[in-house]
Amino acid sequence: MSEVAIVGVGCVGFRPITPELSYKELMFEAAVKAYEDAGGINPREDVDVFVTCAEDYLEGFSIFDEFVPDQLGAALRHLLTVSGDGMLGLATAYMLIKTGYFDTVVVEAHSKASDILTYMDIVQFGLDPIFNRPLGGHPYYIAGLEMNRYLHETGTTEEQCAEVVVKNKKNAVLNPHAAYGANITLNQVMCSERLFHPLKKLEISTPADGCIVLVLASEKVAEKLTDKPVWVKGVGWCTETPSLETRDWTRAVYTRLAAEMAYKEAKISNPWRDIDFAEIHDVFAYKELQHMEALKLCDYGTAGKLTEDGLTALDGELPVNPSGGLLGMGYGLEASGLQKVLEVVLQLRGEAGARQVEDAQVGLAHTWRGIPTATGAVAVLSNVK
Amino acid sequence: MSVKIKHYPGEEVETKDFREGKVLFESFRPKAKYAWSAGIAISRFLEELKNGRIIATTCSKCGRIMVPPRIYCEKCFKPTDGWTYVKDTGVINTFSVSFIAADASRLKEPIVVAIINLDGASEGMGIVHRIEEYGDWREIKIGMRVKAVWKPPEERTGAITDIKYFKLVKE
Numbered sequence: 295m296s297e298v299a300i301v302g303v304g305c306v307g308f309r310p311i312t313p314e315l316s317y318k319e320l321m322f323e324a325a326v327k328a329y330e331d332a333g334g335i336n337p338r339e340d341v342d343v344f345v346t347c348a349e350d351y352l353e354g355f356s357i358f359d360e361f362v363p364d365q366l367g368a369a370l371r372h373l374l375t376v377s378g379d380g381m382l383g384l385a386t387a388y389m390l391i392k393t394g395y396f397d398t399v400v401v402e403a404h405s406k407a408s409d410i411l412t413y414m415d416i417v418q419f420g421l422d423p424i425f426n427r428p429l430g431g432h433p434y435y436i437a438g439l440e441m442n443r444y445l446h447e448t449g450t451t452e453e454q455c456a457e458v459v460v461k462n463k464k465n466a467v468l469n470p471h472a473a474y475g476a477n478i479t480l481n482q483v484m485c486s487e488r489l490f491h492p493l494k495k496l497e498i499s500t501p502a503d504g505c506i507v508l509v510l511a512s513e514k515v516a517e518k519l520t521d522k523p524v525w526v527k528g529v530g531w532c533t534e535t536p537s538l539e540t541r542d543w544t545r546a547v548y549t550r551l552a553a554e555m556a557y558k559e560a561k562i563s564n565p566w567r568d569i570d571f572a573e574i575h576d577v578f579a580y581k582e583l584q585h586m587e588a589l590k591l592c593d594y595g596t597a598g599k600l601t602e603d604g605l606t607a608l609d610g611e612l613p614v615n616p617s618g619g620l621l622g623m624g625y626g627l628e629a630s631g632l633q634k635v636l637e638v639v640l641q642l643r644g645e646a647g648a649r650q651v652e653d654a655q656v657g658l659a660h661t662w663r664g665i666p667t668a669t670g671a672v673a674v675l676s677n678v679k
Numbered sequence: 680m681s682v683k684i685k686h687y688p689g690e691e692v693e694t695k696d697f698r699e700g701k702v703l704f705e706s707f708r709p710k711a712k713y714a715w716s717a718g719i720a721i722s723r724f725l726e727e728l729k730n731g732r733i734i735a736t737t738c739s740k741c742g743r744i745m746v747p748p749r750i751y752c753e754k755c756f757k758p759t760d761g762w763t764y765v766k767d768t769g770v771i772n773t774f775s776v777s778f779i780a781a782d783a784s785r786l787k788e789p790i791v792v793a794i795i796n797l798d799g800a801s802e803g804m805g806i807v808h809r810i811e812e813y814g815d816w817r818e819i820k821i822g823m824r825v826k827a828v829w830k831p832p833e834e835r836t837g838a839i840t841d842i843k844y845f846k847l848v849k850e
Contacts, residue, residue, distance in 0.1 A: 312716065313716050314716070314718070314719070315716060315718050315719065316715070316716050316717060316718025316719075316720075316721060317715075317716070317718075318718065318749070319718045319719055319720070319750055319751075322750065322751045336756065337756050338754075338755070338756050351711065354711070354713030354715060363753070364749065364751070364753035365751060365753070367753070367756035369753045369754070406716070408716075409713050409714055409715055409716055410712075410713055411712040411713060411714055412710045412711060412712045415709065415710035415711065415712075416709075416711060418710075419707075419709045419711070423705055423707050424705050427705075427707055428705065428707075
């Protein structure tokens with residue numbers, strides 16, 4: 295089977311609002327950049343399949359799939375939509391190329407979060423209608439529930455969670471794609487409003503608008519299009535039970551199983567040693583720590599200490615979220631996974647500018663579909679075939 | 680009921696049983712509100728509707744005059760090159776006559792929706808709108824010429840409904 299590489303990336307945003315562009319225009323701009331980056335391919339002829347990722351309720355359309363081809367150059371071409379995070383689209387593209395039937399596949403995901411006037415009501419609508427919705431409240435209490443149990447079980451401190459915010463927002467200052475970079479102190483995070491005990495306001499990512507388009511290619515095509523291919527070494531994904539009543543509230547099991555699937559394929563036996571940096575879903579600060587453990591980057595309950603000791607800082611032993619994460623870039627909803635992939639690609643090509651991780655060869659991208667889901671996905675990427 | 684089954688097993692339930700609370704149920708009304716950004720192309724299109732004009736964008740590669748306008752040519756995958764007005768007259772490409780509403784209730788007056796190829800736009804491009812002032816719907820034919828009937832300027836809001844409808848025009 296052919297190896298699969300990412301040969302082009304295009305990104306617009308991320309910004310708090312984008313009232314000047316429609317979602318179609320946002321997608322067009324990102325697509326133009328990605329095709330140019332992939333050696334100037336013509337999507338009308340050179341792309342075999344287009345995979346877009348979107349959730350109808352976040353778009354405000356029924357059957358949103360139908361609204362995407364024109365702006366990607368995919369009209370009257372072969373297109374399919376994955377109703378989920380962009381990384382599931384990457385996994386789909388990867389498999390399509392692995393079949394041997396397709397050589398070039400485009401993946402797209404975007405966020406027009408600023409167009410959703412009742413975002414929290416949409417999230418609320420994702421809760422079970424019989425058991426959970428009637429209880430009311432802001433659906434982010436689910437993050438508070440999980441954080442509380444996680445701290446209780448692991449002994450991780452609130453300060454250690456707050457350190458994640460300080461680190462990620464600081465990294466984001468160096469990232470032109472980040473909407474919310476800032477130099478803030480631990481005290482500022484700790485003193486920010488306690489919204490869903492023990493979760494505080496500054497520990498919650500703010501949504502942002504943006505679009506990311508990737509071009510993936512088989513080995514034979516990749517080497518013609520670019521001299522900086524980023525190889526997909528393994529992908530994995532997994533979904534836990536949706537039931538709040540019975541799911542695991544301490545460990546992100548969906549992430550552990552997704553990681554095991556990806557690591558097996560990528561032949562990663564010791565993640566901390568084999569991976570040079572990681573982009574981890576951090577829509578809430580504690581999630582970065584919980585996910586680090588589920589990704590087996592460290593022992594259960596030790597991620598907080600490692601973070602506090604600076605081992606995951608930009609100049610640390612294993613930088614986590616050099617992009618600034620979702621806390622710094624802004625929460626791109628279903629584009630979150632591709633925000634992670636984008637940063638890993640830029641780092642592995644040595645194009646991450648002031649936030650470049652030195653000698654990076656293997657990077658990990660991880661995503662989660664956010665509240666109220668328990669779905670995660672993982673991709674291991676490398677600049678070495 | 681079929682020939683073989685005269686009576687389905689189970690309890691029969693009527694609307695009043697729900698109203699009277701004899702049937703347990705949960706109801707939830709989603710609050711889903713959006714503000715779709717119109718963007719560069721559609722914002723201009725809507726503004727021009729307010730002025731009583733229909734605007735298109737052009738592609739210098741395939742030469743098409745595209746309406747509704749967009750900032751990219753989906754055929755050539757390149758940015759469009761300019762703006763041009765098209766006429767508010769055209770030809771019925773196809774039409775259908777609806778006798779019932781979305782909730783399946785019977786309409787007093789049928790609604791006629793047509794795909795209209797506008798004069799000045801490229802082949803097969805134009806607008807979707809309602810046809811009124813047609814007399815008997817059986818008189819409407821594919822290929823007939825139509826013209827926009829606009830709201831008075833002070834009533835226009837920059838919406839597709841700034842055109843009230845299209846009416847048939849004699850050749």
